[in-house]
Amino acid sequence: MAVITLPGLVDAHVHLREPGYPQKEDFTSGTAAALAGGVTTVLDMPNTFPPTATPERLAEKAALAASKALCDVGLFVGATHTQVDAYLPVAFQACGLKIYVSDTFGSLRIDELGILHRLFRTWAEKADAVGYRSLANPGGIGPVAVHAEELMLPVCLALAHLYGVPLHIVHVSRRSEIELIRRAKERGLAVTAEVTPHHLFLSTDDLPRLGARGDMRPRLASPDDVAALWAHLAAVDVFATDHAPHTLAEKATETPPPGVPGVQTLLPLLLTAVHEGRLSLDDVVVRCVDNPRRIYGLPAQPDSRVEVDVDATYLLTNEAMLTRAGWTPFAGMRLFGRVERVILRGEVVYENGAVLARPGTGKVLFRPN
Ligand SMILES: [Zn+2]
Numbered sequence: 001m002a003v004i005t006l007p008g009l010v011d012a013h014v015h016l017r018e019p020g021y022p023q024k025e026d027f028t029s030g031t032a033a034a035l036a037g038g039v040t041t042v043l044d045m046p047n048t049f050p051p052t053a054t055p056e057r058l059a060e061k062a063a064l065a066a067s068k069a070l071c072d073v074g075l076f077v078g079a080t081h082t083q084v085d086a087y088l089p090v091a092f093q094a095c096g097l098k099i100y101v102s103d104t105f106g107s108l109r110i111d112e113l114g115i116l117h118r119l120f121r122t123w124a125e126k127a128d129a130v131g132y133r134s135l136a137n138p139g140g141i142g143p144v145a146v147h148a149e150e151l152m153l154p155v156c157l158a159l160a161h162l163y164g165v166p167l168h169i170v171h172v173s174r175r176s177e178i179e180l181i182r183r184a185k186e187r188g189l190a191v192t193a194e195v196t197p198h199h200l201f202l203s204t205d206d207l208p209r210l211g212a213r214g215d216m217r218p219r220l221a222s223p224d225d226v227a228a229l230w231a232h233l234a235a236v237d238v239f240a241t242d243h244a245p246h247t248l249a250e251k252a253t254e255t256p257p258p259g260v261p262g263v264q265t266l267l268p269l270l271l272t273a274v275h276e277g278r279l280s281l282d283d284v285v286v287r288c289v290d291n292p293r294r295i296y297g298l299p300a301q302p303d304s305r306v307e308v309d310v311d312a313t314y315l316l317t318n319e320a321m322l323t324r325a326g327w328t329p330f331a332g333m334r335l336f337g338r339v340e341r342v343i344l345r346g347e348v349v350y351e352n353g354a355v356l357a358r359p360g361t362g363k364v365l366f367r368p369n
Contacts, residue, residue, distance in 0.1 A: 002311050003340060006285060008040025008071075008304045010292040011263050013170055013194060013240035015105075016042070016073075018064055020049025025245045025324045027068035028359050030263065033243075033322040035350040035357060037264035038306035038339040040071045041298060041365070042243075043095050046078030047106035053083040055090045062364045069362030070355065071344065074296065076145065078108045084115055085122045092132045093366045095296045096142065096168070097123060101156060102149040104217050105244065105257050111152065120144065120163040127165075134166070134297050143168040143192065143295060149218050153177050157184055157191060166190035168295060171242050173199045173218040175228035182235040192295055194238040195229055197269045198260060198329060202226075206329075212256035213329050216244060219258075230278070237295065239287040241266050245325035261323040265330050271310060271337025298365060303346040312338035322355070 016030035034042050044065070046052035052061050058077055065073045074095035077087035091097065099119060100108045110116065126132070127141035134142035143166040148156040153169065157180070160167035172178050172193050181193045198216065203223045207214050214220055229236065244259025251257075266288070273279040292298065313336050318327040342350035349357035 003309050006306045007289045009288040010041040011039045012043045012292040014042045014243040016044050027065050029324040031070040032355045033264040034071050035342050036322050038267040043074040046076045047108045053078050053080050054086040058090050066364045068359045070357035071362045074365040096145045098145045100147045101152040120159045124163045124165050168192045170194045171196050173221045174225045178232045192237040194240050195236045196242045212251040215258050216260050217258045237291045245323045260329045261325050268335045268337050272335045275336035304344045307341040309338050
């Protein structure tokens with residue numbers, strides 16, 4: 001048995017579903033799953049119900065998270081057609097602005113050029129007005145995170161460049177997209193890229209087996225797309241899960257909602273890739289700790305660590321999942337690397353399969369405005 005110690009991981013892209021969808025997840029169940037996977041910070045997306053699109057909604061969500069979360073939580077704000085930039089007064093208390101320009105779950109999709117102009121312009125103006133500087137871009141402003149697939153990717157790259165806003169592309173899934181991002185980086189554009197484990201470890205080949213349990217946005221891509229993500233890892237700044245739980249009953253309906261759970265399996269899947277020689281431990285720490293902290297300006301967690309038995313091997317089961325949804329698209333896979341113990345600010349919060357943190361152990365990561 002070889003136990004190694006890692007910093008607590010950041011999952012920079014989760015949907016903890018609160019408020020609005022308690023049957024899928026809430027701050028306590030989602031952060032329990034996080035701790036069991038060695039994740040001590042999650043960044044929560046705004047497509048809850050109602051959406052996190054105004055200062056009041058952000059304050060409500062922050063209060064929920066503060067009373068219920070077991071690990072640290074950062075909150076994104078979002079824009080809707082009727083509340084385009086209502087979030088602006090609290091823009092930089094949130095960890096970022098998330099814009100959905102491609103098909104997704106919920107009501108936040110925006111694909112009109114006029115509104116996108118306004119979002120990038122007002123973000124840049126607000127940042128200039130308050131002198132906001134991100135760690136990612138100390139001479140400039142913080143990133144806007146976009147779900148931008150296919151032709152919406154060059155649209156967002158152009159708008160971000162024209163308005164001088166750094167851009168973070170969430171869950172990149174296609175060869176065409178990662179190759180374009182690599183080119184943009186080579187040309188000096190302020191762009192960072194995120195890739196999920198399901199787009200690294202699953203493909204369209206798995207769809208017949210998984211059915212609706214393999215349906216998410218972006219959809220699973222071809223084996224050639226998957227190979228391209230691995231080939232261009234140097235252009236991938238962040239591994240994050242897009243943890244998007246839905247119940248199996250919901251997945252069994254005529255119109256199953258897109259999305260799959262993932263926060264608990266992030267580290268074991270990546271450690272399995274380390275075991276297979278496809279990644280180094282440093283590749284994992286850079287993309288799951290250092291880069292998300294830098295991009296979103298997250299504080300370090302003093303006296304916090306994750307202890308992992310890297311030789312432990314086991315078959316992944318739905319029963320071991322702590323998400324309220326109670327399943328994983330990776331069930332049945334043989335994994336290497338088990339989280340044994342998690343320590344957060346000196347407190348043992350997870351040990352040998354048991355979550356020991358109490359609701360409220362996690363902090364809400366508000367930036368001082
Ligand atoms: Zn998402």
